[in-house]
Amino acid sequence: MIEGKKLLLAEDDNLLAALLRYRLEKGGYQVSLSKDGKEVKEYLAEEVPDIIVSDIMMPYFSGIELIDFVRNELGSKTPIIIISSAGNEENVLTAFELGANDFISKPVSPSELIVRVKRELNNTKI
Amino acid sequence: MIGKELTYQNILLISAPKIHTDLLWDLTFLFVGLAILYFMGIFFLRNTISNKAAKVSQRKKELSPMVNEFLFHEEDSDIKEKTNYLNLRIEIRELLRVDLNRVVLSEILLDLSRDVSGDTKKRLFKLYQDLDLDKDAFYKLKSWRWEVVSKGILELTQMQVTESYSFIIKFINDKRSTIRKQAEIATVTLKHEGINYFLDTTKYRISEWQQLKLLNVIRNLEDYCPPRFKAWLTSKNKDVVLFAMRLIKFYNQNDASASLIELLKHRNNQIKQEAIQCIKEFHIVEALDTLKLVFQKGNMDVKISILEAIAVLGSAEEIEFLKHVEAKYADFAIKSKAISVINRIVPESIMPTENIDNGLEHDWNKKTVSSDIDDKKEMVINKAKEFSEMDKDNPTESLEKEIAPISLSTEIKEETVEPHSEDRIIKKRETIMDDIRIPEEEELLVNLDFLPIVVAQKMGEKDISLGQENFRYRYMDDEKHDIEYILQLEVNFEEIGANGTNTDQIEPKMAELDIWEDLDISELHFLPIVTSNANTQDEAQKSIDSDLRSDIGKHTVHYEQVLPPQKIEQKSNEKIQLGNKDKETPSPINKEQDSKRPNSISEINGEYIRSLKVEHDTLDVVPRDNIKYEPQQEYFEWPLDELDSSADQTDDPENESHLELEDFLKHLPKPKYYNNEILSVLQLLDLIEALGDQREIPLLHDIMEQSKMDFIKERAKELIKRFSRKDDLYEVAWELDTFQDNIVEYNIFEELFTTCDTDSKIILMKEMLVVGDQKEVRFLKKLLREETEQKIQNTAKKVLRQLQERLFKEEKDFLEQAKNEMESKTDTLPLEQAFLNEARQRDYDNSELP
Numbered sequence: 001m002i003e004g005k006k007l008l009l010a011e012d013d014n015l016l017a018a019l020l021r022y023r024l025e026k027g028g029y030q031v032s033l034s035k036d037g038k039e040v041k042e043y044l045a046e047e048v049p050d051i052i053v054s055d056i057m058m059p060y061f062s063g064i065e066l067i068d069f070v071r072n073e074l075g076s077k078t079p080i081i082i083i084s085s086a087g088n089e090e091n092v093l094t095a096f097e098l099g100a101n102d103f104i105s106k107p108v109s110p111s112e113l114i115v116r117v118k119r120e121l122n123n124t125k126i
Numbered sequence: 127m128i129g130k131e132l133t134y135q136n137i138l139l140i141s142a143p144k145i146h147t148d149l150l151w152d153l154t155f156l157f158v159g160l161a162i163l164y165f166m167g168i169f170f171l172r173n174t175i176s177n178k179a180a181k182v183s184q185r186k187k188e189l190s191p192m193v194n195e196f197l198f199h200e201e202d203s204d205i206k207e208k209t210n211y212l213n214l215r216i217e218i219r220e221l222l223r224v225d226l227n228r229v230v231l232s233e234i235l236l237d238l239s240r241d242v243s244g245d246t247k248k249r250l251f252k253l254y255q256d257l258d259l260d261k262d263a264f265y266k267l268k269s270w271r272w273e274v275v276s277k278g279i280l281e282l283t284q285m286q287v288t289e290s291y292s293f294i295i296k297f298i299n300d301k302r303s304t305i306r307k308q309a310e311i312a313t314v315t316l317k318h319e320g321i322n323y324f325l326d327t328t329k330y331r332i333s334e335w336q337q338l339k340l341l342n343v344i345r346n347l348e349d350y351c352p353p354r355f356k357a358w359l360t361s362k363n364k365d366v367v368l369f370a371m372r373l374i375k376f377y378n379q380n381d382a383s384a385s386l387i388e389l390l391k392h393r394n395n396q397i398k399q400e401a402i403q404c405i406k407e408f409h410i411v412e413a414l415d416t417l418k419l420v421f422q423k424g425n426m427d428v429k430i431s432i433l434e435a436i437a438v439l440g441s442a443e444e445i446e447f448l449k450h451v452e453a454k455y456a457d458f459a460i461k462s463k464a465i466s467v468i469n470r471i472v473p474e475s476i477m478p479t480e481n482i483d484n485g486l487e488h489d490w491n492k493k494t495v496s497s498d499i500d501d502k503k504e505m506v507i508n509k510a511k512e513f514s515e516m517d518k519d520n521p522t523e524s525l526e527k528e529i530a531p532i533s534l535s536t537e538i539k540e541e542t543v544e545p546h547s548e549d550r551i552i553k554k555r556e557t558i559m560d561d562i563r564i565p566e567e568e569e570l571l572v573n574l575d576f577l578p579i580v581v582a583q584k585m586g587e588k589d590i591s592l593g594q595e596n597f598r599y600r601y602m603d604d605e606k607h608d609i610e611y612i613l614q615l616e617v618n619f620e621e622i623g624a625n626g627t628n629t630d631q632i633e634p635k636m637a638e639l640d641i642w643e644d645l646d647i648s649e650l651h652f653l654p655i656v657t658s659n660a661n662t663q664d665e666a667q668k669s670i671d672s673d674l675r676s677d678i679g680k681h682t683v684h685y686e687q688v689l690p691p692q693k694i695e696q697k698s699n700e701k702i703q704l705g706n707k708d709k710e711t712p713s714p715i716n717k718e719q720d721s722k723r724p725n726s727i728s729e730i731n732g733e734y735i736r737s738l739k740v741e742h743d744t745l746d747v748v749p750r751d752n753i754k755y756e757p758q759q760e761y762f763e764w765p766l767d768e769l770d771s772s773a774d775q776t777d778d779p780e781n782e783s784h785l786e787l788e789d790f791l792k793h794l795p796k797p798k799y800y801n802n803e804i805l806s807v808l809q810l811l812d813l814i815e816a817l818g819d820q821r822e823i824p825l826l827h828d829i830m831e832q833s834k835m836d837f838i839k840e841r842a843k844e845l846i847k848r849f850s851r852k853d854d855l856y857e858v859a860w861e862l863d864t865f866q867d868n869i870v871e872y873n874i875f876e877e878l879f880t881t882c883d884t885d886s887k888i889i890l891m892k893e894m895l896v897v898g899d900q901k902e903v904r905f906l907k908k909l910l911r912e913e914t915e916q917k918i919q920n921t922a923k924k925v926l927r928q929l930q931e932r933l934f935k936e937e938k939d940f941l942e943q944a945k946n947e948m949e950s951k952t953d954t955l956p957l958e959q960a961f962l963n964e965a966r967q968r969d970y971d972n973s974e975l976p
Contacts (some may be wrong), residue, residue, distance in 0.1 A: 015190055016241040022194035023246075044410060110198075111242030 003028045005121060008043060009084065010034045010054035010066065016108070018037055020053070023110040029117070037061015041069070048076055050124075051117055056084045056091050072101040079120040082109060185230040188809050193220055197249045209874060212893065216882070229699050232259050239284055253287045272302045280306065283312040291316045299329050307336055314343045318350055325358045332365040334502040337372060345376075356382035371400045380408040387413045394939055395425050402431040411439050418447050429460055438805050440683055446470060552604065614806060796916045804835060813843050817948065819847045873901050887918055891925045 007029040011017035022033045032049065034040040037060035043049075052070065063082055068074050069103035082095045082103040082106070092103050101123075102116050134145045192214055199211050223226040235254050239247060254260060263285075266278025279297065282290040294316070297309035310328070313320040321344060332340075344350065358370035359382060367389070374382055382404075389401040390413065398420065405413045417432045417439075424432065432452070436444050452464040456808055465476050516681055530818060800808070807829060814822050826842045826849070875890055875898075894902040906926040914921050 013241065015237050017244065018190045019194050019197070019238060021247075022191065023198060026198055107241050107243035107247070110242065110246050111244055114534065 005029050005051065006049040007031050007117065008034065008040070008048070008049040008052045008054075010037075010040045010052065010058060012036055012055060012058050017020075020108065020110060020113065023114065024053075024117070027114045027117075035059075037065065040066055044070065044074065046080055048078055050072070050078065051120055052078055053113065053117065054079045054082060054121070055081065056088065056095065056119055057123060064091060064098060066096055067098040067100050079124055081113070127515070141568065167609070182224070182233070184231055185227060186234055189221070189227070189231055193231070193238070193253070196253050197246060207872070209878075212822060212874060212878060212890075215893060216878075217888050218885050220885070228259060228262055229370055232262060235259065236284055238283060243497065249829060251286045255287065260285065260287045260290070263287070264290065267297075271673065272305050274301075276304050276308045279308040279312050283308075286316070288316050293375040295320075295323060295327075298324060298327055306330060310336065311343060312338060314340055315347075318347060321551075325355075325370065328366060330362075330363075331368055337365075337369050341372070341376065344373075352377045352379075354381065355379055356385055356616055359389060361384040364397060367392075367397055368400055371397075371404050375407050376403050378408075383408065383412065384409045386410065388418050388419050390416045395428050398428050399425055399431050402435050406438050408438060414439055414444065418444075421451070426457070426459065430463045430722065431461055433460070433467050437470045437613065440467070440471055445475075463765075514604050554974055683845050730769070804838070805833060807838055809843075811838070811845065817843060818845070818849065819945075819948075823849050873905050875902060884915065884917060888921050891918075894930050895925050895932070899933065902928055 005028075007024055009017060009021055009024065009031055009034070011020065012035050015034065017033055021033050024031045032042055032043060037058050038059060040054070040058075052066070054063045054066050058066075061069075063084075065081075067080055070078060070080060078101070079101040080095075082092065082100045083106060084092050084095075084103055084107045088105075092100075095103060101120050104113055104116060129767055134814045161797065195211065195214055196218075199207070203211070209558070218231075222231065232254075235250055239250050260282065263278045263281040266281070267290075268275050269275050277298070279294055282294065291313070294309050294312045297305050298313060300306045300309065310324055310332075313324045321340075324340075344352070352373070355370045355373040355377065356368050357378065359374075361367050361370065371386070371389070375381075386401050387406050390405070392398055392401070402417070404410075405417070414436065417435055421429060421432050422504065422631055432449075436448070440448075448464045449469075452461055452468070455461055455464070468476055735765045768814075811829070813825065826846045830839050830846075833842070875894055878890055879887055893907075894906070903926065906922050906929065909922040910919060910926065913922065
């Protein structure tokens with residue numbers, strides 16, 4: 001069941017964040033939006049979402065650091081999907097090494113993101 | 127003011143002008159005032175800009191959810207969502223009246239278009255045009271400011287407004303470079319044929335960066351089929367030629383060899399160089415002569431490029447030219463390149479000469495040469511001694527056998543001789559000869575390391591008659607004489623073919639037998655035996671074959687029978703055993719067949735296969751009498767034939783049930799039997815009803831006139847009546863209209879109209895034009911009747927007319943499509959005609975029967 005699954009969306013671009021949030025909410029997710037690393041940390045201190053979708057490049061706290069924080073400091077296995085700009089191969093590889101579950105490159109297709117999120121949640125269930 | 131009373135003292139040493147203090151104060155106030163004004167201006171400007179930015183940001187926040195709503199709106203959403211969507215449309219139309227909102231909305235869509243892809247992006251483009259934001263961009267194209275025009279082009283390109291193509295291409299030859307470059311990219315992006323137009327028309331330079339950008343655009347186009355770029359090699363714009371060559375190279379269009387060779391003669395060195403690159407890429411060997419021709423006229427870079435091309439394309443024939451270049455040109459780069467190319471074509475043909483110490487002299491008597499050389503020399507001498515002792519009868523062969531390992535130990539390695547290596551060999555020999563001409567013993571010994579091993583072919587001749595002992599003796603004692611002697615020797619050498627194979631005469635039989643000795647025949651059992659029809663075989667081959675056959679006979683070979691299945695029908699358990707008689711099992715093949723049976727698979731032929739008798743599985747036919755009627759069956763079969771014969775079988779125990787059935791059948795109405803003609807006409811009418819249209823009306827009239835049966839007339843009349851209407855689908859539409867008129871229908875526009883102001887009503891009516899259908903037509907008619915406001919009435923009238931036109935056009939298209947589909951199903955020959963002909967023929971055939 002996807003209905004009501006908590007999703008943390010960490011994206012500093014307001015327009016894209018709003019668009020993805022709208023689409024994900026329409027897809028039945030309960031989306032929390034964080035615009036930078038600080039907000040992400042604050043959110044994660046309070047509760048752990050079912051899945052995290054994060055941009056790599058964020059102010060204060062990058063997506064890579066976020067993965068490190070979630071995996072090593074929180075010790076959580078929450079699936080993490082990384083959004084990276086095209087050609088940022090090195091960061092993507094680092095993200096995977098640190099424990100990212102999937103990545104999607106910009107420009108993002110919201111429908112594709114929905115499918116990937118769904119797949120990751122299904123994998124976690126298994 | 128000058129010359130008035132001074133308020134300060136003059137210092138004599140400084141001759142300052144006499145200026146009144148008031149003036150200074152005035153100037154001070156003036157400049158302070160100006161500074162304040164300046165800072166205030168800056169403050170005001172900054173404030174304005176930041177306020178505007180804040181306003182835009184705020185507006186973006188407000189508008190972005192609306193945009194999202196529009197982007198992800200689905201047609202099949204519920205009424206609530208639809209209402210919400212329409213309200214949003216009205217709201218956004220209102221907002222778009224303000225210029226700032228239009229700008230902000232454009233910015234939002236442009237930003238999002240960079241961040242999203244797939245279906246969302248397509249919706250974004252559509253929304254941009256739906257909201258008429260493209261009109262703003264078109265308006266920008268008319269501006270006199272280059273940055274505004276450029277921005278307009280960029281917007282239209284980014285939002286894929288293909289309609290703008292014809293407007294943008296006008297800027298391709300604009301004087302302002304920014305606009306021009308933007309227009310070039312737009313032209314190539316918006317339409318696939320844009321690149322053709324651009325290359326055809328551009329008069330200005332295309333910078334390398336621009337070329338890269340254009341190439342990037344082209345390679346990211348979806349379903350792009352590049353044109354043959356050789357067409358632009360004739361362009362008068364040298365940048366177009368250059369770009370065309372780069373595109374040719376990128377798309378591997380290697381059909382422009384002649385043009386590329388011709389371009390080598392171009393005066394422009396850049397074009398020359400690009401042509402050389404293409405020639406090198408496509409390996410156009412025909413260009414070699416032209417390359418050599420144009421070498422002299424090119425600049426340094428061209429010369430280097432030509433030499434590089436020759437290195438890739440050239441053969442030993444180019445060595446002469448390269449030597450000439452090396453000798454003629456003093457420039458180090460060219461000289462060095464020429465040498466490297468020679469060495470690339472014929473490796474190591476030119477040896478290093480710089481700082482090589484050729485004056486090394488050694489006096490053997492003083493024993494100053496390195497011990498390494500001494501060792502080699504000693505080894506050769508010892509081996510020669512052994513050789514002379516071993517085989518005096520056949521010195522050549524034994525020397526060959528024995529010297530080989532020595533050669534390796536003394537690092538004399540065989541080199542694979544490549545094609546076109548004659549020059550190289552000659553050069554090498556010259557080098558050797560140069561070394562040998564100086565009869566210095568240590569030099570000779572050093573250089574001998576790479577010499578081929580030469581041996582005397584005939585014993586008993588003058589020099590060789592001295593024997594190996596003498597040879598050794600001479601070598602040791604009279605080296606100078608020996609050199610002459612060595613040079614005159616006839617040598618037995620190993621001939622190496624161009625492909626590196628040894629072409630020496632090796633006994634073929636021996637060689638092959640060696641192979642067969644290593645071959646394990648048991649590994650070959652999977653191979654079919656192939657026999658040659660050739661009559662002549664050499665004896666060696668025969669002997670091998672006989673050996674092979676004897677070996678094959680020892681092995682058990684399993685054959686797989688592959689026989690044509692359509693000719694041999696057999697029971698599944700039946701097999702024909704061939705070949706191995708031990709494994710043969712009794713078969714149904716009789717003796718006659720047995721005599722014809724082939725001894726081997728190769729003897730099986732069509733005749734033999736045909737002669738085989740095959741046992742078939744016979745299908746037992748159940749007699750009709752055994753078919754019984756079972757009333758409990760789910761399906762019902764009419765055993766009419768049985769009923770006929772049942773009368774004679776009254777004694778049958780099942781007669782009771784048959785009688786019941788007979789009673790049941792008596793209650794059924796008796797069948798009417800029509801003759802074939804009536805039947806045909808009925809079938810024809812059925813077909814006409816299913817597939818026909820108004821074109822069948824004359825035929826139906828004919829049928830009515832000719833037919834005597836009332837029901838046929840009635841049917842034809844009914845069909846004529848039906849086809850006389852404009853179209854069936856019109857009828858359906860009319861019925862649907864009537865039905866819709868009768869039911870109370872929900873119209874969202876009607877509901878919205880109750881709460882809207884005049885402007886919103888007008889916007890709504892425009893929306894009706896886009897999404898409306900018959901419901902909206904009726905509503906608009908109602909509006910025309912009941913609405914008192916003139917403005918709304920006028921708009922309603924206009925919208926009604928346009929909506930009706932649209933709906934009529936849609937219906938017409940639909941009907942045409944349906945008609946085309948129907949026509950494609952029927953034959954071109956009128957169906958009824960063919961049918962009647964067939965019926966007549968059948969009647970005629972029946973009439974001939976007794």
